[in-house]
Amino acid sequence: MAKRDRLSGNEAVAVAMRQINPDVVAAFPITPSTEVPQYFASFVSDGQVDTEFVPVESEHSAMSACIGAQAAGGRTMTATSANGLALMWEMLYIAASSRLPITLAAVNRALSGPINIHNDHSDTMGARDSGWIQIYGESNQEAYDNFIQAVRIGEHPDVMLPVMDCFDGFITSHAVENIELMDDADVKAFVGEYDPEYYLNNASHPVAVGPLDLPPHYFEHKRQQAQAMMNAKKVILEVADEFYKLTGRKYGLFEEYKMDDAEIAMVVLNSTAGTAKYVVDELRANGVKAGLIKVRVFRPFPVDEICEALKNVKAVAVMDKADSFNAAGGPLFTEVTSALYKNAGTVNVINYIYGLGGRDVKTDELKSVYTKLEEIAKTGKVDSVYNYLGVRE
Amino acid sequence: MAFNLKQEAKKPERLTGGHRMCAGCGAPVVVRGILRALNEEDHAVVSCATGCLEVSTFIYPYSAWTDSFIHSAFENSAATVSGAEAAYVAMKRKGKLPQGETKFIAFGGDGGTYDIGIQSLSGAMERGHNMLYVCYDNGAYMNTGIQRSSATPKYADTTTSPAGKVVPGKPQSRKDLTMIMVNHNIPYVAQTSPLGSKKGGLKDLHEKAQKALYTPGPAFINALAPCPRGWRYDTPRLLELCDLAVDTCFWPLYEVVDGVYHITYFPKEKLPVEAYLKPQGRFRHLFKAGNEHLIENIQKEVDDRWAMLLKLADNA
Amino acid sequence: MSKKLSVPGVDVSWKDITPGGIVEAGTCREFKTGDWRSVKPVWKQDACKQCLLCFPVCPDSSIPINKDGKREDFDYDYCKGCGVCANVCPFHAIDMVDED
Numbered sequence: 001m002a003k004r005d006r007l008s009g010n011e012a013v014a015v016a017m018r019q020i021n022p023d024v025v026a027a028f029p030i031t032p033s034t035e036v037p038q039y040f041a042s043f044v045s046d047g048q049v050d051t052e053f054v055p056v057e058s059e060h061s062a063m064s065a066c067i068g069a070q071a072a073g074g075r076t077m078t079a080t081s082a083n084g085l086a087l088m089w090e091m092l093y094i095a096a097s098s099r100l101p102i103t104l105a106a107v108n109r110a111l112s113g114p115i116n117i118h119n120d121h122s123d124t125m126g127a128r129d130s131g132w133i134q135i136y137g138e139s140n141q142e143a144y145d146n147f148i149q150a151v152r153i154g155e156h157p158d159v160m161l162p163v164m165d166c167f168d169g170f171i172t173s174h175a176v177e178n179i180e181l182m183d184d185a186d187v188k189a190f191v192g193e194y195d196p197e198y199y200l201n202n203a204s205h206p207v208a209v210g211p212l213d214l215p216p217h218y219f220e221h222k223r224q225q226a227q228a229m230m231n232a233k234k235v236i237l238e239v240a241d242e243f244y245k246l247t248g249r250k251y252g253l254f255e256e257y258k259m260d261d262a263e264i265a266m267v268v269l270n271s272t273a274g275t276a277k278y279v280v281d282e283l284r285a286n287g288v289k290a291g292l293i294k295v296r297v298f299r300p301f302p303v304d305e306i307c308e309a310l311k312n313v314k315a316v317a318v319m320d321k322a323d324s325f326n327a328a329g330g331p332l333f334t335e336v337t338s339a340l341y342k343n344a345g346t347v348n349v350i351n352y353i354y355g356l357g358g359r360d361v362k363t364d365e366l367k368s369v370y371t372k373l374e375e376i377a378k379t380g381k382v383d384s385v386y387n388y389l390g391v392r393e
Numbered sequence: 394m395a396f397n398l399k400q401e402a403k404k405p406e407r408l409t410g411g412h413r414m415c416a417g418c419g420a421p422v423v424v425r426g427i428l429r430a431l432n433e434e435d436h437a438v439v440s441c442a443t444g445c446l447e448v449s450t451f452i453y454p455y456s457a458w459t460d461s462f463i464h465s466a467f468e469n470s471a472a473t474v475s476g477a478e479a480a481y482v483a484m485k486r487k488g489k490l491p492q493g494e495t496k497f498i499a500f501g502g503d504g505g506t507y508d509i510g511i512q513s514l515s516g517a518m519e520r521g522h523n524m525l526y527v528c529y530d531n532g533a534y535m536n537t538g539i540q541r542s543s544a545t546p547k548y549a550d551t552t553t554s555p556a557g558k559v560v561p562g563k564p565q566s567r568k569d570l571t572m573i574m575v576n577h578n579i580p581y582v583a584q585t586s587p588l589g590s591k592k593g594g595l596k597d598l599h600e601k602a603q604k605a606l607y608t609p610g611p612a613f614i615n616a617l618a619p620c621p622r623g624w625r626y627d628t629p630r631l632l633e634l635c636d637l638a639v640d641t642c643f644w645p646l647y648e649v650v651d652g653v654y655h656i657t658y659f660p661k662e663k664l665p666v667e668a669y670l671k672p673q674g675r676f677r678h679l680f681k682a683g684n685e686h687l688i689e690n691i692q693k694e695v696d697d698r699w700a701m702l703l704k705l706a707d708n709a
Numbered sequence: 710m711s712k713k714l715s716v717p718g719v720d721v722s723w724k725d726i727t728p729g730g731i732v733e734a735g736t737c738r739e740f741k742t743g744d745w746r747s748v749k750p751v752w753k754q755d756a757c758k759q760c761l762l763c764f765p766v767c768p769d770s771s772i773p774i775n776k777d778g779k780r781e782d783f784d785y786d787y788c789k790g791c792g793v794c795a796n797v798c799p800f801h802a803i804d805m806v807d808e809d
């Protein structure tokens with residue numbers, strides 16, 4: 001039976017790890033993800049899991065050990081944030097190209113510099129082209145649910161890619177919320193056994209992994225990797241469907257909040273969605289046709305679906321908690337606008353960079369974004385595409 | 394266990410031909426020596442740091458390793474294999490693997506071991522994984538074209554420590570990685586080299602590899618692996634160079650078992666270091682008139698390190 | 710039992726190439742390096758005492774040992790002609806000669 005509890009996002013993910021009972025967890029402490037391996041180490045110490053916990057000396061070695069472990073045939077997990085993810089960078093690409101379905105709890109934190117331990121999305125946004133599936137979650141419940149689904153998604157034979165379960169540092173990782181936990185046996189049955197066809201520890205069928213791949217074959221391997229990411233979209237929906245039947249909690253590629261007749265909309269990731277929903281409710285009470293799209297799956301990016309969802313909207317604000325320093329707009333903005341290319345000219349889109357380095361995002365600020373959208377919807381004119389929200393001018 | 398070459402020779406080859414290391418390279422000789430020490434029935438999972446050995450032995454779709462093999466990057470051979478070993482322990486515990494033993498071996502050149510990989514190596518050894526790390530030390534970044542490493546001997550001419558009009562090659566001394574590994578207090582550390590026929594050939598390397606592989610816990614072997622391109626000597630002289638390295642005490646052979654030092658080779662007559670330097674093009678500039686003091690300087694360092702080792706081994 | 714992976718040729722499509730670059734162990738036997746040689750070792754069987762000092766020092770695993778533990782003639786598919794074996798042989802049982 002499912003059980004109601006009160007947990008922080010980090011503890012919820014650690015509990016998911018315990019329920020999954022992976023073969024190897026290799027991790028290194030970094031705020032705000034430290035608690036994940038910390039909780040997990042206590043599960044190991046208390047004999048609640050069969051996992052080998054590898055307390056590595058760096059995040060680079062964490063991802064390297066995960067690669068070695070997953071290639072060897074073990075189900076493998078880790079957690080990190082910000083600079084830790086950056087130190088893994090080289091290995092993220094190798095995990096993906098080696099087609100190793102490692103699961104990573106990515107607790108979003110601003111990437112140095114300057115150093116800052118608080119939340120934004122500059123860490124995982126930097127890793128958006130590393131070949132990892134990226135799933136974002138608004139709450140502790142979503143961080144937990146996404147982590148469990150991530151295992152199934154990554155390990156699907158049509159996918160075989162590593163997955164990041166992204167959620168906001170401190171806001172989600174440390175705040176304690178009510179949560180509905182699955183029964184241990186249900187999680188176990190849902191994720192099943194990791195049963196790779198080829199693995200290093202198979203003495204009766206030795207294989208070699210990680211070649212020098214020269215021009216005659218490298219491109220074919222990358223094309224095949226790209227296909228796996230394309231296949232992932234369908235698998236993510238299938239897994240979500242199965243998860244819904246088991247838990248009653250529904251997941252898709254993104255969540256549409258009051259979008260049916262929306263004339264203006266905001267596109268956001270992670271915990272800001274909670275604040276934005278509150279604002280939407282207020283606006284709706286005043287007769288404003290406001291809506292919200294909370295992107296759950298950023299990699300693969302749901303291009304056609306986002307385009308469809310926004311086709312009747314007159315003005316959209318894409319909210320980026322990371323800057324691209326391209327003098328044009330943030331990473332989510334770039335994705336959404338290219339998705340909307342098919343509807344070019346019918347939807348006006350603006351971008352806000354907000355909340356960098358843990359700057360609080362207040363309802364009044366989000367309300368001002370909707371006010372701007374109302375003005376654009378009315379006049380059809382956009383005076384500024386690339387904007388900052390909440391920075392002192 | 395006594396070394397019986399005839400018995401060992403009957404074991405199947407674990408590194409195939411067809412790899413693309415240079416003709417006469419020392420590294421595959423070291424690798425073959427290590428792998429031959431495996432019990433025939435045991436499986437191995439081998440990892441390799443990016444470097445000559447890796448890029449020559451696994452060019453898609455050709456792997457020269459008859460055991461399982463993984464390469465992931467340059468600085469993390471130890472971390473990668475430590476993960477594979479951890480998975481093995483967990484999978485065994487869960488009953489997912491059949492009977493039989495698997496050994497975990499990481500290889501790295503001196504660049505991947507002394508320099509960029511030292512953190513990963515140190516971490517894996519400290520964590521106590523049941524694995525063997527083997528450094529094939531050829532004294533420079535040979536794969537990228539002979540750049541100096543912290544294992545490059547003093548005054549050697551490399552492409553990033555060129556012997557010029559003012560600077561006589563690499564100004565710094567070699568890092569003593571073997572001693573660093575001894576100070577990790579792991580069960581087994583050894584320094585070895587393949588040798589010529591008069592010095593027992595692969596005996597020293599084989600015996601150390603066997604101990605390292607079958608001593609539970611982490612083990613480290615540092616093996617000299619001459620590089621004809623980087624050292625600039627006549628290719629067939631591979632083992633002569635090794636012999637000279639040990640007879641001059643430039644590369645002493647020893648092992649440290651649970652903290653106790655044993656020197657495994659004492660030269661009958663300790664040769665002056667010139668004997669080792671002379672056949673190598675990378676030291677040619679040292680033999681110009683006026684550079685005698687540089688060789689004296691190297692000699693002093695070799696003597697000091699040898700004296701220190703004798704003291705540690707209680708042979709002083 | 711997992712399916713054996715095929716060794717793809719240079720014309721393999723991305724749909725058929727082995728995932729992530731994984732290959733079977735030991736496939737390097739299919740790649741011949743013998744044509745690198747400019748000089749070649751010649752085994753003088755009469756002079757050979759079967760001391761076996763040559764086989765472990767071959768960087769290219771090109772001195773086969775038979776089931777009786779005796780060396781056989783060179784495997785010229787892989788031998789690169791480095792001359793290390795000839796140099797190490799105490800009985801001068803290996804000559805290095807120019808390739809034709």
